[in-house]
Amino acid sequence: MHPRAKAQRIEMLIGVLGFFTAVAFIETVVLELRGKEALRSALVLLGFVVLLGLAIRWRRRVWRGDA
DSSP: OOHHHHHHHHHHHHHHHHHHHHHHHHHHHHHHHHTOOOHHHHHHHHHHHHHHHHHHHHHHHHHHTOO
């Protein structure tokens, strides 16, 4: 697979993860402000943040040609 094509697929993954990370963040904030349990939402948010960070690191490695 051409490196640019691989990078574009990773960029699409970053976009999807970024969207769901933002949604999870908003949900967590709303639950906290309403005084409801937000532990599960916060853990989901943490998972999305970790996955997003890993995808960004992967994208940087592909862009440099290390992967």
